Amino acid sequence: xxxxxxxxxxxxxxxxxxxxxxxxxxxxxxxxxxxxxxxxxxxxxxxxxxxxxxxxxxxxxxxxxxxxxxxxxxxxxxxxxxxxxxxxxxxxxxxxxxxxxxxxxxxxx
Numbered sequence: 001x002x003x004x005x006x007x008x009x010x011x012x013x014x015x016x017x018x019x020x021x022x023x024x025x026x027x028x029x030x031x032x033x034x035x036x037x038x039x040x041x042x043x044x045x046x047x048x049x050x051x052x053x054x055x056x057x058x059x060x061x062x063x064x065x066x067x068x069x070x071x072x073x074x075x076x077x078x079x080x081x082x083x084x085x086x087x088x089x090x091x092x093x094x095x096x097x098x099x100x101x102x103x104x105x106x107x108x109x
Contacts (some may be wrong), residue, residue, distance in 0.1 A: 001109065003107070009078060011099070012074055013073040013074075013075070014052065015093065017069045019071075027073055034075055039077045039081060042076075046071055
């Protein structure tokens with residue numbers, strides 16, 4: 001087994017489960033974009049409770065909003081690759097939040 005360590009860029013994209021891009025779930029479109037652009041990894045995480053700029057609580061226990069839970073799309077790759085896809089992501093997101101941070105990555109192969 002090989003162990004690789006280094007500094008990478010971590011991008012988190014905070015959106016809602018009902019958000020769409022060209023009629024398709026936004027989270028799927030984002031992951032597909034990352035894959036097409038050769039990004040090292042992208043994962044969608046579903047939140048069970050939270051709120052955003054609207055201050056509306058979204059909860060898996062609230063029947064009315066249970067189909068619009070918070071999602072986080074986490075993307076990890078080099079700073080250059082993440083920066084290169086940001087303009088395309090900007091065009092896809094109607095509302096949401098993106099955070100960028102440096103991450104120490106340990107990869108096992």
